[in-house]
Amino acid sequence: MAEKRSCPKCEAELPANAPEGLCPRCLMKSARQDTKSAYNAGSEAASDVPTSATPPGKFVPPKPEELAGQFPHLEIIELLGQGGMGAVYKARQKQLDRLVAIKILPPEVEQQAAFAERFTREARSLARLNHPHIVTVFDFGHTAEGLYYFMMEFVEGTDLRHVIQSAKLLPKEALAIIPQICEALQFAHDEGIVHRDIKPENILLDKRGRVKIADFGLAKLLDSSATVHTLTQAGQRMGTPHYMAPEQIEHPDQVDHRADIFSLGVVFYEMLTNELPLGRFSPPSQKVEVDVRLDEVVLRTLEKEPDRRYQHASEVGVDVKTICSDKQAGTKFSPRPKADDDVESVRHRVWIPAVGLLVAGLINCLSVIGAIWGALVPRDAGLLLAIWMAVQTFVIILGAWNLMQLRSYRWAVAGSIFGIISIAFPFGLAMGIWALVLLTKKEVKAAFGQEETEVVIPPRIREFTVSTVKEARMAYGRGKVEVQKIIRETSPDSKESQESDVVAPSKSLGTGIASFILGLVSILILSQSTSFPGKFIGFPFIFIAGVLGVTAIRNIKDYRKHLVETGFAAAGILFAFISAIRLLMK
């Protein structure tokens, strides 16, 4: 038998004395590669033998190629990072063509008592956490080879630890980030889920500057009596205890959601002062230039007794926002935490006058058009008056909208004032006065500034995040940040380069309003002069109004959410259309 066979894998010649006919090199190699993690994963149940060849707690994650076989529906791209809580990989769902993150837990977890049931229970409750500021869990399970995993949304960005260290956060930036974290925490707490491991490494910031909290509930899942879990252990699982609430250390079985609030406070303090609140620490206002009222907030979150802390994460957020939006130092900040119901009740109270103002604005608008059309207005004064009316309309409607959404206080006031002087007498007058009265009330004023969740992060942080993505890797529950080169997608996906909804509203609003005004003006011009010069002047207005209107409409993705902009833009297009017809008919 002189045939020479070669090993299919390494292509070396298979010797005749090959053990069981297998390539000796490959055999030896397969015991060499991954011997550590294979050993961890493959340890027999025999308890008289220590189960790891490596120090306990040290987990060596498999390479992407090795993981790929266990997830046939995924393309495992790269290892993003690891820590005591496991390892995270970037992957792509082949069918959906979407990026996800796969987090695998250390193989030792299999040995914990009743782990499988706890895992399923925990994973199910995590999967219910569907919130823009929480990293969503898509799927979870257990591979054939015994690895427990979570499939989560992939967040391309950086983490707060990195931001704190490198970006040297400004206080106002910190104040913009905190309320988002509070929202997320409140949401989770309402679902009965406590994070237990809030720390800057677990707070991610995506490229759009949005906060995303990761690793909810994992601390509880991995923490069990079967795990060696002492503070002195060198293993990475413990991480830093500085963010842990006192009760987490002293009586861990009595921990509830208020532990998260404590951790939040530590993070908050660190964001403001770049230091940890250890021992006898100074309040933030004594270390950096921040509003004194923040001291109260921070100190209250860091109370040792859970009962003395804020009882709800949302309260912290509201208080922070109140301090930010309320620039008048004289206004006494009430230490009693505001519940979200207060904002809700204000919303109900302003609703009617807001709608009324809107109607007044519309009446204004219609009367303007009617006046022009029916030439009720003397010709010479016509143009100027019409423009003035258009501005009025614009202010009233914008003000009404801001009032209803509790967005900009100033616009609400302006809108109310213009409502009073509007043509829609006495309706506008009544609504305007009502609105103004409400607006002078303190609680109403405070309720303003509840901004949409996406728009808050200051541009500088967003830019930092984007530039950091080029250099840094993502941290998902890691013990320390590893900064390595990231392979950025060379051609930005069309959906990534397109403006997000964050930018669209303001742009579309401006464009829509401009379209509206220009359309109105074009109508006016054409109604004034039928001769050639008029047409000549009027034409560009029609054209630009139309273009702007169409542009605005195209930029708006969700019409229902951006009714005002849509309305203005549509009106602008309509006016342009009408003018165009008049132009052609004459």
Place this chain on the structure above:
Amino acid sequence: MSGKSAKNFSMSGAGRFATTHWSVVLQAGQPKAPGYQQALETLCESYWFPLYSYLRRHGYDNQQSEDYTQAFFCRILDKQVLRMADSKRGKFRSFLLGTLKHFLSDEYDRARAQKRGGGRKILSIDFKNAENQYALEPAHGLSPEKLFDKSWALTVLDRTMAHLKAELVSQNKQELFDHLKIYLTAEKDSIPYRDKAAELNITEGNVRTAVHRLRRRYRKLLRDEIAQTVAAEDQVDEEIDDLFNALAY
């Protein structure tokens, strides 16, 4: 944190290694101490082939090599050959080769070895296939030392595979072993599980699990085998690397 220290994972490798053959020998330190004879005998009976190969490559014919092998083993079983240095870090493999070289350069010992046995019972070694096995090695140029290491690596693999097979046979799983052993060296996913599932009449999932278990068991057995010949846990990986390199010769 919770105050419960639970399973004591701090039990170091020393606990396990106290029972491996080579550690026993090292700990005993000399032929009269308990455990020395038995452990060393077992080791010698397992790893005689590399010695034989070395001797043959060195220039002795097959009969001489047999004799010297036996004589050498008698010597190390009877006489104090362990040195301080060995007990600290040595691996059995390096010990054996080093001591053999000494043995060969010592005229007196070699002369004595002419007499078979030398008054001691010889180890039960089946030299029958030794020459055939040796002949399989290509004639060109591996030095005796390299050949020693390479044979050692092959011996380790042979023993491991034999153990693995024996285990599965005793579990009535020989067919499984024969069909699935290929996965021990195959590239992941290069051989679809579907075909094997059909051949073995089990589900693909079963194949996957069986392969996984087989791989795990193989690795463990290999590491155990190597552990028998080293002094401490951290030397196992080093030894695997050395043997892997030796196979490339």
